[in-house]
Amino acid sequence: MDLLWLLVAVPVFGLLIVVALILAVVGFIFKRLAPRINKRQRKQVGVFVDKLQSLSEIAQTPKFILLFKIARDVVSPKQSNFISSSVQNSLALKKDFNELKVNIITK
Numbered sequence: 248m249d250l251l252w253l254l255v256a257v258p259v260f261g262l263l264i265v266v267a268l269i270l271a272v273v274g275f276i277f278k279r280l281a282p283r284i285n286k287r288q289r290k291q292v293g294v295f296v297d298k299l300q301s302l303s304e305i306a307q308t309p310k311f312i313l314l315f316k317i318a319r320d321v322v323s324p325k326q327s328n329f330i331s332s333s334v335q336n337s338l339a340l341k342k343d344f345n346e347l348k349v350n351i352i353t354k
Contacts (some may be wrong), residue, residue, distance in 0.1 A: 288351055295343045298336040305333055 283293070305313070320328040 282351060284351060286289060288347075291343070291350065295340070295347055297341065298340050301336050302333070302340065 316329040320330045
């Protein structure tokens, strides 16, 4: 019985070591290829990604839930609601992308 565990454990540990090495190499390559960005640029990228994820979540939301959110905004209007934040994010996305392009890609 002890030999059986050893026969199973050796290939599993070998596979884990190989996967860890591959991940380390891929991580090293990504770090070398990634552009150097400062704190302001990192924050700018974070804001852009947040807006993009928000719009992606809206696009993947089922229609009846979108209808519920829109109806809720119409019935009880607030300062920050679903409709206005969605529109503002979609309008600002192009401007944010162009700023990112100028600040990161061209430098």
